[in-house]
Amino acid sequence: MFRTTLAGLRAHKVRLVLTAVAVMIGVGFLAGTLVYGDTARAAFYDDLARAARNVDASAGPDRVPFGDRSSGFAETTRRLPFDDLGTVRDTPGVARADGRMAERLSMLDGQGRLIANFGRAGWAVSTAGDASLSMFDTSEGRLPQRDGEIAVDATTAEAHGFRVGGTVSVVGPGARPVALTLVGTFDLGANKRFAGLSVAALTPADMRSIAGATGYAEIVAIAAPGVGEDQLAARMRQRLGGGTYVLDGDALRRAYAVAAAKYVDGFLVVLFAFGLVALAVSVFVIANTFAILVAQRVRELALLRCVGASRRQLFGSVVLEALVVGIVASAGGLLASAGVGWVLLVGRDALGHAVRIDRLVVSPFTVVLGLAAGTLATLAASLLPARTASRVPPMAALSAAPLEAAVPGYRRRRLFAACVLAGGGAAFVAAGTRAPGFLGVPVVFLGAIGLFGAAVIAGPFVIGRLTAWAGWLPARLFGAPARLAIEGARRNPKRVAATTGALAVGLALMSLFAVLLATTREQSERELDENFSVDYVVTGAFVAGAQAPAVPSAVVDALRGRQEFAAVAGSRSRGAQVGSRRGEVWAMQPGALDTVLRPEIMAGSVAGFGTGAAAVRGPFADAAGLAVGSRLTVQPRSGPRCRCAWSPFTTTPPRPARS
Numbered sequence: 001m002f003r004t005t006l007a008g009l010r011a012h013k014v015r016l017v018l019t020a021v022a023v024m025i026g027v028g029f030l031a032g033t034l035v036y037g038d039t040a041r042a043a044f045y046d047d048l049a050r051a052a053r054n055v056d057a058s059a060g061p062d063r064v065p066f067g068d069r070s071s072g073f074a075e076t077t078r079r080l081p082f083d084d085l086g087t088v089r090d091t092p093g094v095a096r097a098d099g100r101m102a103e104r105l106s107m108l109d110g111q112g113r114l115i116a117n118f119g120r121a122g123w124a125v126s127t128a129g130d131a132s133l134s135m136f137d138t139s140e141g142r143l144p145q146r147d148g149e150i151a152v153d154a155t156t157a158e159a160h161g162f163r164v165g166g167t168v169s170v171v172g173p174g175a176r177p178v179a180l181t182l183v184g185t186f187d188l189g190a191n192k193r194f195a196g197l198s199v200a201a202l203t204p205a206d207m208r209s210i211a212g213a214t215g216y217a218e219i220v221a222i223a224a225p226g227v228g229e230d231q232l233a234a235r236m237r238q239r240l241g242g243g244t245y246v247l248d249g250d251a252l253r254r255a256y257a258v259a260a261a262k263y264v265d266g267f268l269v270v271l272f273a274f275g276l277v278a279l280a281v282s283v284f285v286i287a288n289t290f291a292i293l294v295a296q297r298v299r300e301l302a303l304l305r306c307v308g309a310s311r312r313q314l315f316g317s318v319v320l321e322a323l324v325v326g327i328v329a330s331a332g333g334l335l336a337s338a339g340v341g342w343v344l345l346v347g348r349d350a351l352g353h354a355v356r357i358d359r360l361v362v363s364p365f366t367v368v369l370g371l372a373a374g375t376l377a378t379l380a381a382s383l384l385p386a387r388t389a390s391r392v393p394p395m396a397a398l399s400a401a402p403l404e405a406a407v408p409g410y411r412r413r414r415l416f417a418a419c420v421l422a423g424g425g426a427a428f429v430a431a432g433t434r435a436p437g438f439l440g441v442p443v444v445f446l447g448a449i450g451l452f453g454a455a456v457i458a459g460p461f462v463i464g465r466l467t468a469w470a471g472w473l474p475a476r477l478f479g480a481p482a483r484l485a486i487e488g489a490r491r492n493p494k495r496v497a498a499t500t501g502a503l504a505v506g507l508a509l510m511s512l513f514a515v516l517l518a519t520t521r522e523q524s525e526r527e528l529d530e531n532f533s534v535d536y537v538v539t540g541a542f543v544a545g546a547q548a549p550a551v552p553s554a555v556v557d558a559l560r561g562r563q564e565f566a567a568v569a570g571s572r573s574r575g576a577q578v579g580s581r582r583g584e585v586w587a588m589q590p591g592a593l594d595t596v597l598r599p600e601i602m603a604g605s606v607a608g609f610g611t612g613a614a615a616v617r618g619p620f621a622d623a624a625g626l627a628v629g630s631r632l633t634v635q636p637r638s639g640p641r642c643r644c645a646w647s648p649f650t651t652t653p654p655r656p657a658r659s
Helices: 002-011 013-048 083-089 154-160 204-209 229-240 249-260 264-296 298-306 311-346 364-391 410-434 437-478 480-491 493-531 553-560 618-624
Strands: 057-060 094-100 102-104 123-126 137-141 149-153 167-171 177-187 199-202 218-223 245-248 571-578 581-588 631-636 642-646
Touching: 002 013, 002 311, 013 264, 013 311, 013 364, 057 229, 057 249, 083 094, 083 218, 083 229, 094 123, 094 229, 123 204, 149 154, 149 167, 154 177, 199 204, 218 229, 229 245, 245 249, 264 364, 264 437, 264 493, 298 311, 298 364, 311 364, 410 437, 437 480, 437 493, 480 493, 581 618
Parallel strands: 123 199, 149 177
Antiparallel strands: 057 218, 057 245, 094 218, 102 123, 137 177, 149 199, 167 177, 571 581, 571 631, 631 642
């Protein structure tokens, strides 16, 4: 039987190749999706957490790099003493370390005007003493090496026409402009703390003399071989003592990524869900192909029974053939997956072209899962047909009767499996729709896979009637050939169900991706419209170290009287003690709600919103343990204390005209 099996593989090369191609397609789709996911994830984190690249531990003066502030270490006025860099370098397990300075620094454009975003001046950061620990990549030219040189972020340089070799002026001590030579531009990635602001890179000496740096905003370190990130962070924490917060590299990268992208968790969850879909589709394609192949060979297998092969030998022969085909084709599918992954990367419109992807990432998990899925799916696909053929007596197998009719309880078991899968799939879908955020996405996908599997299993029992309905009109139009085709399909419902199942998989995938892309596009547009609902913003701009001037109320009144604007509202903000926490209090002029201010409403109501009431951001309310109707004490950092009841919003207000 062993020699017969191998001889059969050699004798039917075309059949072997076609079967292997089907397995390769399934494994290639699965592995290609995983390769794409690993590559996109690496690029995602590289872009969002570029400042944490190669960092195994980070020390800062604040609780966490981003803390309760989305703009990071640079927002705090506390700094680490310069001597702490030597302390970190002397810490056991530190291979290399570098200190990073970050201070407010106002930059001027070519006409001498202040470059600001929403009234905020830009930043100055120090060049890295260790190139491997740099928080940015050079785009053009080089980084400053001598005092009097400057590099500017590529976005600012492009927006204001700065050219390498030219002069860029910044506001130095005493609010006097200081001209520096531009030697290069750099890319910070999607760094939230510097988003939209001008960023200049200066030498450490210029950071002290021009930007007024009095210490390090962050000290980063690389671990020596054999020292883990957690271990290094613990040692640095012990050496630096209290008042310094130390994070390991993984926690630091995640903090950067989460602060830079609101849906980083959702992005990774959706990638995992697509991996589940890829696994289910690849298993179905492989199982469907091999099941059809074995069904076509029933006569051949039955003939082996007639010449003396036992049931066990026949079963083992089919399983051995499936094992050989599965291993060889799975290896080929893994090689093809690199091409599949690259094709997916080329069409990565959903990610956005701003996320740079330079390389493919193939993890050991992808290799193991691809080989295991292809081999096991091929083996599983061969088990039922081989068992069915081996259980049928030789003479009965040579008859024209359907094989499943000779197996007791076939229909009952198949219907039971379909009902179990359908019930489980419906339960998963229901549970996933109730899960918060993106956590329900993979659960819904699992439920959909279960429902689809139930439809495939139950297909042979309904495909005959569906074929008759679908074939009624063709039979009337095309006569005897169409009627013969329809009757042939009705006589072999299992074969037709398997064929239509493969077609359904393709259509389902096309529909799935089309719906998800359309949903993503619509959600993105809605998010932008909700978060950036105004067309113009007028603010006061300030130089580093000075208080931003307020916009006179007369400007607001004058703009409100212009017919070009649908709505105009002024706002004020002030730092305050909100309950037991420090925060910022905003006040909007009457009529701002539902026009220029349209927040996402989570709970409560805006009806009757006025004096004595307040609305609080959801995360702040959760952290402070507040609920609708709570009494909240707001104490400005200077001035009288007021007590007010707050009511967070509850339903999305109607969308007014653009303002």
